[in-house]
Amino acid sequence: MPELPEVETVRRGLQPVMEGQAITHVELRREGLRWPFRDGMAGRLAGATVENLRRRGKYILCDLSSGDVLLLHLGMSGRIQIHGAGTGQVGVFHHDAGAVGRHDHVVFHLTSGTLIVFNDARRFGMVDLFPATGEADHFLLRNLGPEPLGNAFDAARLKAAFANKRTSVKSALLDQRIVAGLGNIYVCEALWRAGISPVRKAGAIGERRLEALISAIREVLLDAIESGGSTLRDFRHADGELGYFQHRFAVYDQEGKPCRTPDCKGKIRRITQAGRSTYYCAHCQR
DNA sequence: ACCAGCTCCTGCTTGC
DNA sequence: TGCAAGCAGGAGCTGG
Numbered sequence: 001m002p003e004l005p006e007v008e009t010v011r012r013g014l015q016p017v018m019e020g021q022a023i024t025h026v027e028l029r030r031e032g033l034r035w036p037f038r039d040g041m042a043g044r045l046a047g048a049t050v051e052n053l054r055r056r057g058k059y060i061l062c063d064l065s066s067g068d069v070l071l072l073h074l075g076m077s078g079r080i081q082i083h084g085a086g087t088g089q090v091g092v093f094h095h096d097a098g099a100v101g102r103h104d105h106v107v108f109h110l111t112s113g114t115l116i117v118f119n120d121a122r123r124f125g126m127v128d129l130f131p132a133t134g135e136a137d138h139f140l141l142r143n144l145g146p147e148p149l150g151n152a153f154d155a156a157r158l159k160a161a162f163a164n165k166r167t168s169v170k171s172a173l174l175d176q177r178i179v180a181g182l183g184n185i186y187v188c189e190a191l192w193r194a195g196i197s198p199v200r201k202a203g204a205i206g207e208r209r210l211e212a213l214i215s216a217i218r219e220v221l222l223d224a225i226e227s228g229g230s231t232l233r234d235f236r237h238a239d240g241e242l243g244y245f246q247h248r249f250a251v252y253d254q255e256g257k258p259c260r261t262p263d264c265k266g267k268i269r270r271i272t273q274a275g276r277s278t279y280y281c282a283h284c285q286r
Numbered sequence: 287a288c289c290a291g292c293t294c295c296t297g298c299t300t301g302c
Numbered sequence: 303t304g305c306a307a308g309c310a311g312g313a314g315c316t317g318g
Contacts, residue, residue: 003311034294034314058312076312077296103296122295124312140313167289176313183311252311274290277309 002058002074004148004181005221009228010080011055014116017082018062021110022049029105033075033123041129044068045108057144057180061135069132071140075124084114144180148217153179155210162202162210169205169213170198171274182217185252186224188279190217192251195261197285198278199271251279259284 002010026042049065062070072080081101100107106118106127118127130138145161146152161178162169172178173187182190191198193216196209205213250260251268259266259281266283 006311073312075295076310120295121297122310122312124294126313165288171289174312185311275292276311 002076002078003183003186004055004058005186005224005228007058007060007074007181008055008225010074011053011060013082014060014080015053017112017114018050018110018116019053020049020051021112021114022047022065024109024111026109027107029100029107033105033120033125033127035126037127038129041127044129045070056141057147057176058183059141063132067132068129069135071126071128071130071138072118073126073140075120075122075126077122078118078120078125081117081119082114083117084112143177145176145178146180148179148181148214148221153214153217155207155214158210158214159207162205165202167202168198168273169196169200169202170278172202173217174274174276179217181221184276184278185249186217186220188252189220189250192261192280192285193220195285197282198273198280200286249279251281254279 023045024047026045028037028042031037044066045064045068047066048068050062050070051065052063054061054063058073060072062072064070072078074080081104101117101119103121103123104117104119105123108116108118110116118125126140128138128140135141146157158179162172165172170187170191173182173190174184188198190213194209194213196205196213254268255270257268258264259268261281261284264281264284266281268279268281271278271280
């Protein structure tokens with residue numbers, strides 16, 4: 001479920017548990033995820049203290065006392081679970097007994113006794129470690145566009161990024177080089193809020209509408225983060241899982257349902273763009 | 287240089 | 303009830 005709001009929710013959940021803690025050791029339960037893990041990663045992590053947790057687009061970045069940065073990306077199906085001291089997970093996770101969950105690929109052991117477990121059924125997620133000095137050049141980070149909630153994301157910049165683009169605005173917004181952190185759900189939701197058709201060519205949208213689009217993107221992300229935050233308060237009662245986010249979407253996965261725009265008589269449609277589902281209202285999105 | 291399509295992988299839902 | 307097909311919230315890579 002990880003787009004920007006879910007990743008931010010996970011980051012906020014991990015922050016109080018990880019920051020200030022040292023990693024005593026790390027178990028790599030397979031050779032890698034999308035790619036083999038970086039050589040020596042587990043050894044370099046051992047003994048390092050987590051100083052700070054940041055988010056960049058859909059990536060969580062942990063600044064370590066060792067001078068390295070730990071990168072986590074949840075892909076499509078990644079989850080991070082917190083087990084152990086103070087999490088109320090008594091009886092759920094018997095790691096020493098060998099009852100490791102299916103698809104638990106990386107386990108971080110902290111000095112507090114807490115375990116941070118990276119679980120990813122489809123293994124599209126990523127875990128990497130690199131020197132902080134190399135962050136700007138990191139192959140996963142160097143081409144990321146601006147943060148949608150930051151000041152650098154404005155109509156002038158979006159206009160420049162969309163200039164001469166023949167692709168649809170839907171596909172363009174999924175391109176992490178244009179803006180970092182949106183995925184299929186929030187692109188659909190933002191376009192609906194902005195009243196912009198997903199099939200419109202990116203380069204053909206005027207600056208005023210781009211301003212509306214930017215506002216819509218910010219609002220939908222902030223609403224979702226707020227919603228995720230309220231879910232987060234309960235995560236320990238539920239199942240210890242972070243990144244589980246329930247939200248009622250206006251268009252995503254709502255095919256055939258009436259459009260929620262006041263006075264709009266349209267129904268939500270599903271089409272395929274660049275191989276992925278797009279949901280929208282053809283009546284009020286132009 | 288751009289862009290659509292393919293690909294990695296497992297699990298859940300749908301339809302016959 | 304069983305089974306196969308289709309689809310899933312990501313993103314790097316390939317080839318036109």
